[in-house]
Amino acid sequence: MFVVFYRAVVVFAKDSICKGDFVVEYRGDRINDAESQRRRKLxxxxxxxxxxxxxxxxxxxxxxxxRDDGSFGRLVNDDHRSPNCKMKKIEVNGNPHLCLFALNDIKEG
Structure with a gap:
């Protein structure tokens, strides 16, 4: 088992992002529901x-x-009231990948 201590992190765009553009992949271990429930208890x-x-x-x-793998997808906040990105499932080689795409133009910074 590993422990991660959550700390507030803010993610900013280094460049402008256009509506519909790929932003980042939400990466980590892909697990089934039973394993997910087991880990949630731990x-x-x-x-x-x-x-x-x-x-x-x-x-x-x-x-x-x-687990922090150095990617930024896990740090992006999910704003339910005024989101600027939407998560979409993309299948690659028969496997699902969760990717964020811009819902509108996002300015640098």
Missing amino acids: YHPSCTVFMFAFKWRGKTWCIDAS
């Missing part, structure tokens, strides 16, 4: 915020991004 509540559940081929899956 993790500190601040780590479960990095677990993204989704449906694929009729089953519930999860991307567990609680």
Whole structure:
């Protein structure tokens, strides 16, 4: 088991991003629902915020991004009121990938 301590992080765009552009992939361990539930019981509540559940081929899956791998997808805040990105499932070589795409133009900074 590993422990990650959550700390507030703000992510800024280094360049302008156009509406519809790929922004970042939400990366981590792709696990089934049973493993997701097992890990949720083990993790500190601040780590479960990095677990993204989704449906694929009729089953519930999860991307567990609680382990820091240096990617930025896990740090992007999910603003439900005025989001500037939308998560989409992209299938690559038969595997799902969760990717954020811009809903509108995003200015640098």
